[in-house]
Amino acid sequence: MSAQTVDVQGRKIALLRTGKGAPLLYLHGFADIHGASAGPMPFHDRLATSFDLIAPAHPGCADSDERDDLDSVQDVVEEYIDLVDALGLESFHLAGSCVGGWVAAAMAVRQPERVKKLVLIGPTGLFVSGKPIGDIFWVAQPEDGIYYNDLRRMLFAGADSGVGKTLFPDGRGEIPQEMLRYRMFRFASQVGFTPPYLYDRKLRDQLHRYTGPALILWGEHDHMVPQDHGKAYAEGFPHAQLRVVPGAGHSVAAEKPDETAKLMAEFLRG
Amino acid sequence: MQPAQFFCWHFMAYPYLPKDFDEKYESGWVTVPNKLWDSEKSDDLYQEYIDQLVYSEELGFDGMVLNEHHQNVYGLMPSPNIIAAALTQRTSRSKIVVLGNLLPLHLNPLRIAEEYAMIDMMSHGRVIAGFAVGGGPEAFNYNLSSAKSRRRFWEGIDLVVRAWTDDGPFEHEGPNYPLRYVNIWPKTKQKPHPPVWIPGSLSIETMEETAKRGFDYFLSSRVHGAATRAAANRFADVIKAHGGTYHPFRMGVLLSVYVSETDESARAEASEGVWYFLRNCLKGHLRRIGRTQTFGPGIPSQSVRSWEQYLRNSNPGEDRLGDAHSWEELDAGGSIIAGSPATVRKRLWELIELAGVGNFLIQFHFGNMKAEYARKSMRLFAEQVLPELRKDSAALFARGYPQLAEIAGAGR
Numbered sequence: 001m002s003a004q005t006v007d008v009q010g011r012k013i014a015l016l017r018t019g020k021g022a023p024l025l026y027l028h029g030f031a032d033i034h035g036a037s038a039g040p041m042p043f044h045d046r047l048a049t050s051f052d053l054i055a056p057a058h059p060g061c062a063d064s065d066e067r068d069d070l071d072s073v074q075d076v077v078e079e080y081i082d083l084v085d086a087l088g089l090e091s092f093h094l095a096g097s098c099v100g101g102w103v104a105a106a107m108a109v110r111q112p113e114r115v116k117k118l119v120l121i122g123p124t125g126l127f128v129s130g131k132p133i134g135d136i137f138w139v140a141q142p143e144d145g146i147y148y149n150d151l152r153r154m155l156f157a158g159a160d161s162g163v164g165k166t167l168f169p170d171g172r173g174e175i176p177q178e179m180l181r182y183r184m185f186r187f188a189s190q191v192g193f194t195p196p197y198l199y200d201r202k203l204r205d206q207l208h209r210y211t212g213p214a215l216i217l218w219g220e221h222d223h224m225v226p227q228d229h230g231k232a233y234a235e236g237f238p239h240a241q242l243r244v245v246p247g248a249g250h251s252v253a254a255e256k257p258d259e260t261a262k263l264m265a266e267f268l269r270g
Numbered sequence: 271m272q273p274a275q276f277f278c279w280h281f282m283a284y285p286y287l288p289k290d291f292d293e294k295y296e297s298g299w300v301t302v303p304n305k306l307w308d309s310e311k312s313d314d315l316y317q318e319y320i321d322q323l324v325y326s327e328e329l330g331f332d333g334m335v336l337n338e339h340h341q342n343v344y345g346l347m348p349s350p351n352i353i354a355a356a357l358t359q360r361t362s363r364s365k366i367v368v369l370g371n372l373l374p375l376h377l378n379p380l381r382i383a384e385e386y387a388m389i390d391m392m393s394h395g396r397v398i399a400g401f402a403v404g405g406g407p408e409a410f411n412y413n414l415s416s417a418k419s420r421r422r423f424w425e426g427i428d429l430v431v432r433a434w435t436d437d438g439p440f441e442h443e444g445p446n447y448p449l450r451y452v453n454i455w456p457k458t459k460q461k462p463h464p465p466v467w468i469p470g471s472l473s474i475e476t477m478e479e480t481a482k483r484g485f486d487y488f489l490s491s492r493v494h495g496a497a498t499r500a501a502a503n504r505f506a507d508v509i510k511a512h513g514g515t516y517h518p519f520r521m522g523v524l525l526s527v528y529v530s531e532t533d534e535s536a537r538a539e540a541s542e543g544v545w546y547f548l549r550n551c552l553k554g555h556l557r558r559i560g561r562t563q564t565f566g567p568g569i570p571s572q573s574v575r576s577w578e579q580y581l582r583n584s585n586p587g588e589d590r591l592g593d594a595h596s597w598e599e600l601d602a603g604g605s606i607i608a609g610s611p612a613t614v615r616k617r618l619w620e621l622i623e624l625a626g627v628g629n630f631l632i633q634f635h636f637g638n639m640k641a642e643y644a645r646k647s648m649r650l651f652a653e654q655v656l657p658e659l660r661k662d663s664a665a666l667f668a669r670g671y672p673q674l675a676e677i678a679g680a681g682r
Contacts, residue, residue, distance in 0.1 A: 143296075
């Protein structure tokens with residue numbers, strides 16, 4: 001396992017690279033490595049038993065350089081294309097959670113020929129009329145200055161989720177963990193706060209370009225991205241299946257690491 | 271001899287909230303349901319608030335202060351320029367301070383350059399042009415990425431100032447607001463351009479950018495006494511580092527005042543409005559209880575460096591101004607000063623002596639305060655507090671800042 005940084009066009013991208021097997025580029029969400037956890041979580045460890053897991057931190061997250069010209073998810077996609085070029089990856093499996101799932105979807109339609117198989121876990125990114133993505137920025141503002149019940153309710157199956165309380169505790173956490181989360185919110189604000197809200201209205205009509213196999217995983221109790229978005233993704237890709245993970249909220253990989261890694265490994269190896 | 275300047279700041283609060291507002295709603299901002307707006311009761315509201323500002327000119331204040339807020343009960347001026355335009359027609363001497371136009375909320379900064387120029391011409395050169403990034407509520411109100419706002423902000427200000435001062439048409443090449451033809455009509459009355467004030471809440475970046483451009487800084491956090499002094503020292507250091515010289519008129523502070531005949535009557539008369547202001551108007555803003563939209567991880571406008579500094583120096587469980595438990599606590603805090611003319615004079619003088627700041631922007635009307643009380647307080651302030659503070663501050667500043675006499679435009 002190694003935490004490393006890669007220089008891409010003069011910018012530093014931090015990444016975790018661990019495990020052996022087919023290369024798997026994994027793009028993180030909030031309750032995730034680089035988003036709220038400094039190191040790998042059980043989900044990443046499980047994946048590393050079967051894959052060469054490459055998990056970069058989004059621009060500005062963890063130790064990746066912040067970009068003051070970051071405007072949209074397209075900018076992130078271009079950055080990651082430079083990254084996989086720099087790593088010499090001709091083709092690879094691609095996966096992502098939440099905002100990272102959105103980036104992964106946008107990357108798959110941008111360079112479909114390089115993506116062997118695609119896994120999206122509770123991805124944002126689509127516009128589904130009448131089914132808005134929850135406002136994670138609003139609930140990131142604590143209740144009475146100290147409680148993050150609404151944030152945990154949005155990110156997990158419930159406000160008292162154990163992993164939720166570890167990653168997003170009430171009150172003031174340790175500064176490094178607070179800063180990790182702050183950087184993630186800052187990144188998300190840059191690509192997804194200004195309208196449109198965590199989605200790209202045009203993405204849906206581009207999904208057809210990625211013709212490889214796609215697995216869309218959704219938490220049964222996702223309170224952030226309505227399951228209709230999962231259906232829309234599954235319908236938009238020519239070869240996609242939607243699987244609902246029982247008992248999980250939005251952060252499927254954090255809440256159900258074993259099941260999620262198993263479903264992914266079966267799909268990617270099959 | 272340049273005395274401290276005293277401005278009358280009106281927030282224009284919505285005064286007709288139900289009594290159980292605080293129990294029922296998490297915020298007075300953004301999500302506060304607008305079914306609570308009563309058009310009938312509010313028919314005369316703007317008229318009364320404008321009249322109070324006009325009255326401040328009659329009383330001899332140095333200026334009137336307006337600001338921009340959206341979708342809230344704290345301040346009913348989504349467009350302060352509209353009120354400023356009205357004031358140009360009702361007043362003739364007093365400065366019109368717009369503190370400020372929230373630049374990133376506007377599609378194009380050119381519109382702000384144009385409107386300020388109009389107001390400056392309409393007022394015969396009385397505008398003080400403020401620019402602000404907009405706090406957290408405005409990020410939600412206009413769905414504006416707060417992380418991006420700051421970089422748009424300074425580009426926008428530089429564009430506005432250049433539009434005022436450079437001959438057009440010229441091309442602006444900035445990444446956020448590329449414009450082929452910048453050539454505003456009208457231009458400003460004041461030359462080279464109206465004074466520019468930038469509000470900030472102690473962030474070093476804002477002070478640096480302000481000092482770099484020779485603008486004046488307005489401390490919008492409600493900190494007082496020693497904290498104001500510390501802020502003034504900090505800004506003075508930043509100015510010095512950029513080759514400038516600090517003097518008291520480079521900086522302003524916000525405070526709230528209520529004056530009555532006696533300390534007892536001041537408290538009795540101000541209480542209702544003050545508590546309405548604290549519990550309702552500050553809910554979602556300067557209150558811990560509820561959900562604040564002013565500052566926090568969901569509004570990541572602070573640079574990573576500033577945020578880390580904030581985390582190290584703050585306690586999220588701490589009560590804020592709007593959470594005050596008693597009048598005594600408020601009194602000790604120093605952000606809201608209420609009392610007899612002698613009491614208010616004494617406390618303001620302590621602040622002036624301590625802080626070395628020359629611009630005092632004072633809120634006289636609180637929440638649902640009756641107009642007659644706000645007017646009485648303003649009148650007593652003007653008649654019994656202002657003259658002595660002016661005299662004493664002029665002498666103090668002349669002693670402390672002898673170079674002031676040579677600085678054109680400092681303290682008008």
